[in-house]
Amino acid sequence: MSASSIFIARLQGMPVVDGFGDSIGKVRDVVVQEREGRRAPKCRGLVVELLARKRIFVPMIRVHAIDPGQVVIAGAVDTRRFIQRPSETLVIEDLFDRIIAGPNGQQVSIMDVSMRQVRNRDWELAEVAVVESQAAGRFRIGRRRLHSYTVNWSEVGAAITGAEDRDTSHLVAAMSDMKPADVARELYDMEPERRMEVAQALDDDQLADALEELPEDEQVELLSQLDTERAADVLEEMDPDDAADLIRELPTDLAEDLLQRMDAEEARDVRSLLVYAESTAGAMMTPEPVILGVDDTVADALARVRHEELTPALASMVFVCRSPLDTPSGRYLGAVHIQRLLREPPSVSVAGMVDAKLEPITPDTSLAEVSRYFAIYNLVVAPVVDDQQRLVGAVTVDDVLDHMLPTDWREDQMEAETNG
Numbered sequence: 001m002s003a004s005s006i007f008i009a010r011l012q013g014m015p016v017v018d019g020f021g022d023s024i025g026k027v028r029d030v031v032v033q034e035r036e037g038r039r040a041p042k043c044r045g046l047v048v049e050l051l052a053r054k055r056i057f058v059p060m061i062r063v064h065a066i067d068p069g070q071v072v073i074a075g076a077v078d079t080r081r082f083i084q085r086p087s088e089t090l091v092i093e094d095l096f097d098r099i100i101a102g103p104n105g106q107q108v109s110i111m112d113v114s115m116r117q118v119r120n121r122d123w124e125l126a127e128v129a130v131v132e133s134q135a136a137g138r139f140r141i142g143r144r145r146l147h148s149y150t151v152n153w154s155e156v157g158a159a160i161t162g163a164e165d166r167d168t169s170h171l172v173a174a175m176s177d178m179k180p181a182d183v184a185r186e187l188y189d190m191e192p193e194r195r196m197e198v199a200q201a202l203d204d205d206q207l208a209d210a211l212e213e214l215p216e217d218e219q220v221e222l223l224s225q226l227d228t229e230r231a232a233d234v235l236e237e238m239d240p241d242d243a244a245d246l247i248r249e250l251p252t253d254l255a256e257d258l259l260q261r262m263d264a265e266e267a268r269d270v271r272s273l274l275v276y277a278e279s280t281a282g283a284m285m286t287p288e289p290v291i292l293g294v295d296d297t298v299a300d301a302l303a304r305v306r307h308e309e310l311t312p313a314l315a316s317m318v319f320v321c322r323s324p325l326d327t328p329s330g331r332y333l334g335a336v337h338i339q340r341l342l343r344e345p346p347s348v349s350v351a352g353m354v355d356a357k358l359e360p361i362t363p364d365t366s367l368a369e370v371s372r373y374f375a376i377y378n379l380v381v382a383p384v385v386d387d388q389q390r391l392v393g394a395v396t397v398d399d400v401l402d403h404m405l406p407t408d409w410r411e412d413q414m415e416a417e418t419n420g
Helices: 091-095 153-161 167-175 180-189 192-201 204-213 216-225 228-237 240-248 252-261 264-274 298-305 338-343 367-377 397-404 409-419
Strands: 015-017 023-033 042-050 055-059 063-066 071-073 088-090 099-101 107-117 123-132 148-152 317-321 332-337 381-385 391-396
Touching: 023 055, 023 091, 023 167, 088 091, 091 107, 099 153, 107 153, 123 153, 148 153, 167 180, 167 192, 180 192, 180 204, 180 216, 192 216, 204 216, 204 228, 204 240, 216 228, 216 240, 228 240, 228 252, 228 264, 240 252, 240 264, 252 264, 298 317, 298 338, 317 338, 317 381, 317 391, 332 338, 332 381, 367 381, 367 397, 391 397
Parallel strands: 015 071
Antiparallel strands: 015 023, 023 042, 023 088, 042 055, 042 123, 063 071, 099 107, 107 123, 123 148, 317 332, 381 391
16 A cells, blocks of 8 residues: 555545455545544544445445545444444545634635555654635636645644534544543543543543543443444443453343344354353453464464554464354363464474473462462463363453452542542
8 A cells, every 4th residue: 555645635536345355335424533643644544335325334434445436444344324423524624615814814615635554554644735815716816727736734723623622523533642540630530520421422442442441430430421333333342351340230131132232243153151150260261362373474463463452461472272263262272372482483384382381270260369370480471271271261450450459449540640
């Protein structure tokens, strides 16, 4: 994909295809979100109109390539109808034809905006094509051709984003670069009405990450106040074990309603954890560890642990199983440490590298036993295997610590910071 900027007007109407070349729909707009300071807005994704004229949202992380005549996307597509949030701006719909003050103070009209790819597969707005505002849709007045030119976003960005009151948008923009714990801290300090306003404007994944860092009571209160469809979307973005912990605290009717509204696969993972007693390995584990087959190689394993959505703890170890390779898996064969993977040639089979001395734990292993297990083996992740020798999940050290600390430790920490 080219690192040069792409003008968004050129994208409008461009076909969108999947990795097999099958048509998905057409690009209708680009969704952006403001960021703190003078940084150009971040491009969150594309509004794509399906063949049935339904408009959906495709995150930029799914955009594999932008070719001269098409946009290629990879991965699954969420076909739920796109709904613009308060913190979001549609470039074509909201910015095109807006009249602003140009770099020299003159009135200009926005004709086009470009975006460029930056590191970590992120995109941001780059340039703005403007024309003297007298154009009003024309490019000549009498015999005089109106002047059009392109400027960097930094030269006119403040004039664009400052054109209307965006208090919530600015706050959400500031949060876009914060760590989840810092976002949770900001939400905790807000008045309830303000907190809900900001929560409504946050992305599902960012709100999910922040919820995991809030005190338990605050999690329940905030999730309960969200629209049920939105609440289900947020639960889908949470780690299954954290989602299960939160659902346990909700009223039974609401919990079941949310599970019914969640994606079937995501709900299945959460339900699989709810059958285990609290403070056991089964209740603490994630059902999504890194699982490899007997024919996979070191290269395959390293490619899997390289995925950015994996936590460092989950990426520290891979588990080798017979098919199927989803939990509950086929027969569990053993675990391989990432350090061992880094010492071996890429073509070596992982099945011959398992740590034979590492005994797995069972779903009903108590919290006390799990904590001793981590201390004995000096681990940050542990395999959980049932009585049929199937891998059902993995417990990470952060979940162990979370359950070992007092139930109100997050709230005590928040209050200490406030009073300190």
